[in-house]
Amino acid sequence: MNGVINLLKPPGMTSNDAVVWARRMCGTRKCGHGGTLDPAACGVLPVLVGNATKLFDLMLGHEKTYVATVRFGQTTDTLDAEGAVTAQSNVLPEREAWEEALKRFTGTVRQIPPLYSAVRVNGVHAYQLARKGAQAEIPQRDVTVFSVRTLAWRDERTVTIRVRCSSGTYIRTLVSDLARECGCIAYLAQLTREQSGMFRLQDAVTVEQILRAQENGTVETLLVPTQEVLGEYGILTVRNAALIRAVNGGSLDRTAILEDYESNRMYQIHTEDHQLISLSTAQTDGTIRPQIMLFSGKTAARETEGGTK
Numbered sequence: 001m002n003g004v005i006n007l008l009k010p011p012g013m014t015s016n017d018a019v020v021w022a023r024r025m026c027g028t029r030k031c032g033h034g035g036t037l038d039p040a041a042c043g044v045l046p047v048l049v050g051n052a053t054k055l056f057d058l059m060l061g062h063e064k065t066y067v068a069t070v071r072f073g074q075t076t077d078t079l080d081a082e083g084a085v086t087a088q089s090n091v092l093p094e095r096e097a098w099e100e101a102l103k104r105f106t107g108t109v110r111q112i113p114p115l116y117s118a119v120r121v122n123g124v125h126a127y128q129l130a131r132k133g134a135q136a137e138i139p140q141r142d143v144t145v146f147s148v149r150t151l152a153w154r155d156e157r158t159v160t161i162r163v164r165c166s167s168g169t170y171i172r173t174l175v176s177d178l179a180r181e182c183g184c185i186a187y188l189a190q191l192t193r194e195q196s197g198m199f200r201l202q203d204a205v206t207v208e209q210i211l212r213a214q215e216n217g218t219v220e221t222l223l224v225p226t227q228e229v230l231g232e233y234g235i236l237t238v239r240n241a242a243l244i245r246a247v248n249g250g251s252l253d254r255t256a257i258l259e260d261y262e263s264n265r266m267y268q269i270h271t272e273d274h275q276l277i278s279l280s281t282a283q284t285d286g287t288i289r290p291q292i293m294l295f296s297g298k299t300a301a302r303e304t305e306g307g308t309k
Contacts, residue, residue: 001026002050002296003223008204009037009045021207022047025214034059035167035196040082043193044204051276051294052226058292062197063146065164069190070175072157079114079172080188092156093182101181102148102161111173112140143169158189198229226294227268227276235259236267236288238277246277247295252288266291 005026009018015036022031032053034046043066046059072092076083093101144166151160163171172188179186194201205222213219238246242256246269261267263284269277275297278290 001028001220001223002052003220003225004034004052004055004199004229005047005049005210005223006199006204007045007047007210008201008206009042010207011040011042013207014039015045018045018047022049022210025210025219032056034199035062035064037193038080038172038191040080041191041193043191044196044199044201045193046196046199049223050226051296052229054292054294055226055229059197060167062167063164063195064167064169064193065162065195066171067151067160067162067192067194068171068175068188069154070159070161070179070186071189072159072179072184072186074187075176075179075185076187079176081190083187087185089185091184093179093184095153097182098159098178099150101178102150104181105174105178106145106148108142109145109169109174109177110140111143111170111177113138113170114172141168145169145174148174162194198231199224227270230268230276230279233279234261234265234267235270236261236280237270237272240272243271246271249278249290249293251290252280254286257288261288271297 005022007018007022009015013021015033019031019033023029026049028050030050030053032048034048034056037043037045048055048059071081073089074085075087077086078084146164146166148161148163148165151162153159163169163174165171165174171191175186175188192201210219210222213222237258238252239256239258242252246252246256252269258272261282263282263286266279266281267288269280269288269290271277275295277293277295279292279294280288280290282288
């Protein structure tokens with residue numbers, strides 16, 4: 001079983017909980033997630049299954065889209081609704097000032113991740129240090145906010161925004177920094193991840209759907225195939241004569257490939273019967289070298305003494 005479950009993670013489930021649960025549902029230990037989503041948040045959590053677990057680093061680089069509800073007048077130690085209130089204020093932002101702040105927080109933005117976060121400090125998760133009362137020094141980082149806009153004001157203390165941002169952006173921090181820019185305080189009251197790379201909320205499957213599929217033995221039908229996840233990369237086909245070398249991670253030359261290709265590009269490498277072998281890079285010297293080996297099937301070429309079909 002290989003591919004990605006576009007899971008609609010419910011509030012209260014941690015990303016690691018989702019992975020442990022998916023292992024049971026899929027009957028395999030080869031599961032991981034494609035980017036942490038806070039326990040209190042809901043929405044898109046790609047769960048990688050089988051050979052797709054090797055795509056973790058690629059998944060981390062994907063853009064994300066969130067809808068966030070901001071509550072003014074209080075802040076908490078976690079910067080969200082799960083934490084203890086650390087400050088209160090009657091100062092509320094002017095709406096014009098809020099809109100101007102949104103403009104200033106578009107583009108490259110410098111953030112300090114929350115103390116209660118999965119960021120590692122000297123090899124230890126920041127949230128583990130926070131729970132022990134330690135004051136960790138978390139380094140600043142640059143993230144990119146491609147767009148942030150107001151969706152609706154629910155009342156004078158509550159606004160909903162949509163944020164499209166780079167991987168690694170903490171929406172809790174963004175909310176706190178936006179409020180500070182307006183001379184007030186706020187916390188993240190609610191968060192939904194609408195999109196992570198190619199995975200969208202409207203296509204996500206629920207826990208209940210997966211449970212029903214597991215009972216019916218059809219969980220595999222809910223997975224987005226690994227080939228589809230890699231859809232942004234072109235496909236090159238290995239000739240049967242070079243198949244053993246390809247599935248064993250050897251570099252290939254132009255005589256091994258059926259199609260023409262360009263240097264300095266990444267490609268999916270497939271067998272002639274359309275099995276995925278690897279994600280590989282075409283080098284400037286014309287050779288193709290594997291970056292991520294993804295082959296999990298069988299070929300006639302591997303099963304014969306001669307090694308070719």
